Amino acid sequence: MGGSSFGVLFRVTTFGESHGPALGAIVDGCPAGLPLCEADLQRDLDRRRPGQSRFTTQRQEADQVRILSGTFEGVTTGTPIGLLIENSDQRSKDYSAIQQMFRPGHADYTYWRKYGVRDHRGGGRASARETALRVAAGGVAKRLLATQGVQVRAALIAMGHEQIDRSRWSWEAVEENPFFSPDPQMVPRCAALLDRLRQQGDSVGALLEVVASGVPAGWGEPVFDRLDADLAKAIMSINAVKGVEIGDGMAVATGNGSQLADEMVADPAAPGGVGFLSNHAGGILGGISSGQEIVIRLAVKPTSSITIAKRTVDVHGQNQQIQTKGRHDPCVGIRAVPVAEAMTALVLADHFLRFRPPQPL
Amino acid sequence: MGGSSFGVLFRVTTFGESHGPALGAIVDGCPAGLPLCEADLQRDLDRRRPGQSRFTTQRQEADQVRILSGTFEGVTTGTPIGLLIENSDQRSKDYSAIQQMFRPGHADYTYWRKYGVRDHRGGGRASARETALRVAAGGVAKRLLATQGVQVRAALIAMGHEQIDRSRWSWEAVEENPFFSPDPQMVPRCAALLDRLRQQGDSVGALLEVVASGVPAGWGEPVFDRLDADLAKAIMSINAVKGVEIGDGMAVATGNGSQLADEMVADPAAPGGVGFLSNHAGGILGGISSGQEIVIRLAVKPTSSITIAKRTVDVHGQNQQIQTKGRHDPCVGIRAVPVAEAMTALVLADHFLRFRPPQPL
Amino acid sequence: MGGSSFGVLFRVTTFGESHGPALGAIVDGCPAGLPLCEADLQRDLDRRRPGQSRFTTQRQEADQVRILSGTFEGVTTGTPIGLLIENSDQRSKDYSAIQQMFRPGHADYTYWRKYGVRDHRGGGRASARETALRVAAGGVAKRLLATQGVQVRAALIAMGHEQIDRSRWSWEAVEENPFFSPDPQMVPRCAALLDRLRQQGDSVGALLEVVASGVPAGWGEPVFDRLDADLAKAIMSINAVKGVEIGDGMAVATGNGSQLADEMVADPAAPGGVGFLSNHAGGILGGISSGQEIVIRLAVKPTSSITIAKRTVDVHGQNQQIQTKGRHDPCVGIRAVPVAEAMTALVLADHFLRFRPPQPL
Amino acid sequence: MGGSSFGVLFRVTTFGESHGPALGAIVDGCPAGLPLCEADLQRDLDRRRPGQSRFTTQRQEADQVRILSGTFEGVTTGTPIGLLIENSDQRSKDYSAIQQMFRPGHADYTYWRKYGVRDHRGGGRASARETALRVAAGGVAKRLLATQGVQVRAALIAMGHEQIDRSRWSWEAVEENPFFSPDPQMVPRCAALLDRLRQQGDSVGALLEVVASGVPAGWGEPVFDRLDADLAKAIMSINAVKGVEIGDGMAVATGNGSQLADEMVADPAAPGGVGFLSNHAGGILGGISSGQEIVIRLAVKPTSSITIAKRTVDVHGQNQQIQTKGRHDPCVGIRAVPVAEAMTALVLADHFLRFRPPQPL
Helix, strand or coil: CCCCEECCCCEEEEECCCCCCEEEEEEECCCCCCECCHHHHHHHHHHHCCCCCCCCCCCCCCCCEEECCCEECCEECCCCEEEEEECCCCCHHHHHHHCCECCCCCCHHHHHHHHCCCCCCCCHHHCHHHHHHHHHHHHHHHHHHHCCCCEEEEEEEEECCEECCHHHCCHHHHCCCCCCCCCHHHHHHHHHHHHHHHHHCCCECEEEEEEEECCCCCCECCCCCCHHHHHHHHHHCCCCEEEEEECCHHHHHHCEHHHHCCCEEECCCCHHHEEECCCCCCCEECCEECCCCEEEEEEECCCCCCCCCEEEEECCCCEEEECCCCCCCCCCCCCHHHHHHHHHHHHHHHHHHHCCCCCCC | CCCCEECCCCEEEEECCCCCCEEEEEEECCCCCCECCHHHHHHHHHHHCCCCCCCCCCCCCCCCEEECCCEECCEECCCCEEEEEECCCCCHHHHHHHCCECCCCCCHHHHHHHHCCCCCCCCHHHCHHHHHHHHHHHHHHHHHHHCCCCEEEEEEEEECCEECCHHHCCHHHHCCCCCCCCCHHHHHHHHHHHHHHHHHCCCECEEEEEEEECCCCCCECCCCCCHHHHHHHHHHCCCCEEEEEECCHHHHHHCEHHHHCCCEEECCCCHHHEEECCCCCCCEECCEECCCCEEEEEEECCCCCCCCCEEEEECCCCEEEECCCCCCCCCCCCCHHHHHHHHHHHHHHHHHHHCCCCCCC | CCCCEECCCCEEEEECCCCCCEEEEEEECCCCCCECCHHHHHHHHHHHCCCCCCCCCCCCCCCCEEECCCEECCEECCCCEEEEEECCCCCHHHHHHHCCECCCCCCHHHHHHHHCCCCCCCCHHHCHHHHHHHHHHHHHHHHHHHCCCCEEEEEEEEECCEECCHHHCCHHHHCCCCCCCCCHHHHHHHHHHHHHHHHHCCCECEEEEEEEECCCCCCECCCCCCHHHHHHHHHHCCCCEEEEEECCHHHHHHCEHHHHCCCEEECCCCHHHEEECCCCCCCEECCEECCCCEEEEEEECCCCCCCCCEEEEECCCCEEEECCCCCCCCCCCCCHHHHHHHHHHHHHHHHHHHCCCCCCC | CCCCEECCCCEEEEECCCCCCEEEEEEECCCCCCECCHHHHHHHHHHHCCCCCCCCCCCCCCCCEEECCCEECCEECCCCEEEEEECCCCCHHHHHHHCCECCCCCCHHHHHHHHCCCCCCCCHHHCHHHHHHHHHHHHHHHHHHHCCCCEEEEEEEEECCEECCHHHCCHHHHCCCCCCCCCHHHHHHHHHHHHHHHHHCCCECEEEEEEEECCCCCCECCCCCCHHHHHHHHHHCCCCEEEEEECCHHHHHHCEHHHHCCCEEECCCCHHHEEECCCCCCCEECCEECCCCEEEEEEECCCCCCCCCEEEEECCCCEEEECCCCCCCCCCCCCHHHHHHHHHHHHHHHHHHHCCCCCCC
C-alpha cells in the first residue's frame, strides 16, 4: 500500500517522478458513455504548466497528455483510462549539487529515512511535477461532474499579505491573470511582490479558495468517509498545503451557535425546495452535502527552494550551508490552483458514484 | 462502502446510534502480544464521558466498554478486537418534538436527503455519541504506540475569544480542569463564559491542539496517503470540526520561504543525529514524519443545539421555528479533546504498521 | 489489515472466537429502506446451528442473533448494522489436553507461527464457530437480493462416495433432511455412512453446490474483481474448503470449444430477450453475469478432529501422538451448506451495489 | 471501483485493451532497494508471448516492456513502478465481422449488458492480451519473492485427455517444450492433438499446476483474506479459468479425515524444525502457510474462438450463425502458464509484505 491511489469508486492511481521518462495515471471506475478526448484534459494541464508567465518556474515541459485506453470512438467504455505524460526537460545536472545534502523544508530527509535510497534528482515523487497527473485525472472527474451540473472552480485569494477584495470577485478575471486572482486590482500588487521576492531570492505563501457549485444534497457518508473529511485529505495531500478549511473554517472557534447555524426556509426556487439564509457550514452538514455551494480554503506554504543560504546537514550527518539553485516558483500557490480544483473534483466524482438515491426496496 | 471503516493495516469499523441498544467497534490488525485490558480503554472514555462537570451535557451514560474478543490472558492475539458499549440512558421522548423538523446546523436535513428514512432520535449516527467508540479504539492505538515510545496528547487552547498563554503551557494542568486547558489561568475565564452562554441559551466554538511526540522519522507515504493528509481526514471526520492545521497551518499563506524552512543541524542528542532549529512544518515533510513533534490544530464549531429560536423547515417543506431542548454541551469542543487524540492515534498506529524499515533485499 | 472484512460496497467485518464472551459482525453499506428483523437472520443461523440432528456436533449453542444498530422501526436506516451472538457453551476444559500440541490438519501450527501467541481453546478464530456471523451477515445480503428477485440456495450433492442422482433434485427435499441433500434417496445412505464413521472415529468430506437464480446480466467487473473471482475467494475462505468450481469447473480441462461454448438464441421469455442453449459457463462470462443461473461447486475436506491417533509435534518440537476428543462433526460439509449460501449472497449483494445500469451521460 | 487493482500492500493496477495504443500497469508498494531492470520482466513476457511456436496464435506482438518510474540506478526506490507495453499489431479489420454479433462463450454479451457500449475490436479488456501486464507485474513480485528464497513455477499437466506421468516430472523439461509440460513424453501427443484440432477448427482445455516453494510458515490471514482464498481469487480472475484447487482440491470430498490430515514430526532439517509426512493440504492450513510447498491446480477452458459455426444473436436480438475467424490459440491453457505463475506471485508478494514476524511489544 504505497498510497498512490485515491478514491473508492472513482479511483486514481499515479506513477512517475520529475526526472524519469514519463508520468502516468490510471483512472478506474469512470462510467461508460462519457464523451472524452485529450483536449478535455489538456486545458487544465496548460493552466498548471510551468513557464506560462514570468512568475512561475521557467522549466519547460510540454505536458502533453495522451489517453492510452478506456475510450472508443470518443466515448469512455467503462474500462480503466490510462493517461501518460512524457518528461521532456530533464536537466538532471541541475540537481547534482544537492545530491549529498538535505534541503530544509523539502522531503529529502524524510524520504531518505523512509526508503534508505533516494532519487536526488528534483525531489523524485515529492516534486510538484507529480501533480500534473492529478490535474489530468481531475479533468476526467470534472467532465463526469459536468454531466450532473456540478462545476468546480478555484482562485488565489491571498498571496503573502496581499488579499483580494471579495466585493470585486469575478470568476472571469481568474482566467485572465497569471495568478488566478478573482480580483483584478490585486494583480499588479502580486506582480510587484513576486518581482521583489525574486530579487531577494525568497518565496511567499498563498491562500486559495475552491468552490463547487451544483452539488445536490445527499452526497457523502456519515462517519469516517465524510465528504469534508475526504476533501480535507485530498487537499492536504497537495504538496506544500498546511491548512484546510470548510466553510467558516478556523474562525468557527470564536463563533457562537446562534450565529453559525445556517437557518433554513422554504424556497421553491432552491434545489429540493429548501433554501438556506447563510452558508457558514460551507455546504456540508454531518459529512453530507446540503445542496449549497461547497467552499474550501487552503494555505500553501512558500517553496523552500530559495537562493538565500540555509543551514542543513548532509547524508553523513555533517553541518552544511545550502542554497537551492535552479528554476523554481517564488509562489507555488499559483500553480496549486488547478491542482486544488482537480483534487476537489476527484472527491466529488467519487461521492457522486457512491451516492445511491433513496428508493423503495 | 458505508464509510464506517478507517485505516489500512490498523483498521477500525464502528456501528451504533445514540438511541439503539449498544454501540460497538472492531479493531482489526492490532499485532499479537500487546498487553491490553478494559481499564486501558476506560480512562479515555471517562475523559470523554458526558456529565463529568457542570459544563458538559448532563446526559448520563456509563460508557463502560467491554472487550469481546481478540485478547487471551491479558494480551492481544492478533485477531480482531471487538468492543461494545451499551446505551443506558435512552430518553427517546426528548426528541419527539423534532421528529418532523430539521435542526439548522445539524445533519437532520442531509441525512434525510441521503437515506430517505431517518432515525430522528438524537441524531442517530451523526450524534457525538458515535465518537465514544472512536475513543475506545483509539485507546488500543495509544497502547500500541506506547510500545514505540509515541505519546499523543491534546488540549483546548481557545474557547471563543478566551485563549491560553503558551508560556504557561502545562500538560499536567490539562488533566486537572474540566476544559482540558493547558493554562490554569484560562480556567475561570472559560467557566464564566460557559455560565453566561448557558443563561443565554447559546453555545461557543473552540480551538484544540494535538501533539504527538516520539514519532520517528519515516512514517507516512509520499503522494495521496501522506501522514498529514490522513491526519487531516481523521480530524475533519470528527463531528463539528471545520478546519485542520499542521504546524503553522493557515498562517503559512502570509509567510516567506526564508522564515518557514526549518533549518537542520547535526545534533547527537536528536533522533537520527539530526536536529531542527524550528518546527514550522509540524513534524511532517512531504507527507512523511521528520522525527520532530507532530502538531495539529483543529477548530470545533459551537453546537447548533441551542435554545434560541431559529428558522427552519419541516419534512413537508413548511417554514417553522425551532428551539432545541434537551441536555446539550454549550461547548462541544471540550469533549472533542480525547476524540482528537484518538483519531490522531489511529492514524499513527496505522502508519506505524505500514512503515517498513529500510533493509537490504 | 487483519483480513476480517469482506466486500467493497456491501462490506462485512467480523470478530470473535469460539470461546470468548461473544462473536459479532458489522454490515456496512446496506441501503436504507430494507425491511429487516432478527427473525430474518435467525432462520439460516438455525440451519447452521450444531446439535440439530445426531449427525452434527452435540455442542449446544443457542446462536441467537441480536441486531444492535442500523434499523429503526423494522427498516434499515443505511447506517452500519451491528450483529451480536453471545457464546453460551464454552467448555474450555475440553481443550486443555491439546494446549501444548498442534492438531494435524488444523490451523494450530500455522497460527502459532504467524502470531507467536495462541488461544488454544477450540481453534480460536479458525473455529467453524466464526462462520455463524457469516451466516448472519449473509442473511442481510439475502434479504437485499430478494428485493431484486435473486435467490441463493445450496445443497450437499455428495458425501464421500455417496452421490445424488440429479434427476431426483428437489429444493424442497433439501430443507427436509439433516444433510441438505436434494435427493431424498441419498439420505439413508448418508446416515449409515456417518454412523459407521462415528464408530470408527473417522470423518468424511463432502461436495456442495450453490445455485443463484434471478441474477440479471451485467453484474461483475472485467479484470481482477470478476464475479467468479470474488466468488472463488468467498467460497475458498470457508473453513475446510479446498476446491471451487464455476459451471463445468475442473471438467473444462478435458472439453472441446465446440462443446463448451453456450450457444445463444432469441427468446422473448428470457431476461433481455436472449436465451442460452446450455450453461457450461455457470452463468458468468468474462467475469460478468450472463443472466443464467450462477452455479458453484465446492469440496469440503473431512474434519481433522478425529479420535484415531495421529503423529504430531508439541510446542517444544517433540514428537507426540494425538487423538482429538470433544464434540465434533463427522462431516463438516453438512453445516457448510448455509455458510456457502451466505458467502455467495455477500458477493452478489456487493456486485449488485457495484452495478451501475448503463445510462446516458 | 472498476476492479482493475489487485493486492493490499503489493498492489497492481492495470489498464489497456487489445487494440488501443498501449497497455500498462502500476505496481505500488514494492519496497525500496530491490535490484530491477526490464530484462527481469521480459523473460516471462517472452514465455507468454504469442507466435512462439506453431501451436499458439500467430498474432505478432513484440511485448517489449518499459519501466517508466520507480527505479533509479537499477534499484527500486519504493515509489510506484510504471510499466508500459505498446500495441504493435492491431489489425482491427479482423474483427469487423463480429461487430454486430455476440460470440458464444465470450464476454461480448455480458460487456454489452454491463456497459451499454462496446469496443468490439478483439474483446477489449476481456482479451487475453490484458494478461501481458499481469505477467510483467508478476515479474516484479517474483523478483521480490526471490529475495526471500521463494520460487513460483507452473506447468501444464493435462491437455484434453492427454495427461502427464508424474513420475517423469522435470522442471527443466517445462522450459524446453512449447507446452510447458513437465513430462517430455507428453509433448508429441499434445502436438498431434493440436494439429488435429486445428484441422477441425476446434479447441481444447487444459489443466495447470502451480508450485510455490520456499514460502515460510505464517503467511496469510485467518478469516476472509486467507492465503488460499486470495490465491483462488487470483487464479479464477485469469481468463477462461473455471476451477481452482489447493492441495488435494476437489478430491477431498471423497476422502476420510484419517487419510487427509498431514501428520507432523520433529525434523531438524525442515524449516522451523517441523516436518510433514504428506501435503494433502497444499501447504496452507487455516488460511496460513505451513512451510510446505504451496500447490494449486487450475482448469482452463478451451477458447470459444473456433471456426466451427455456432448459433448466436446479434445486438438487435436476432438469431445468427457465427464462425470466429482470426488468429486464435487452439489451447489458451498453454499461454496461461506464465499468467498463473504471475498471479500466484502477486498474492505471495502481498502476503509477504503483510506478514509481521511475531515480536515482543
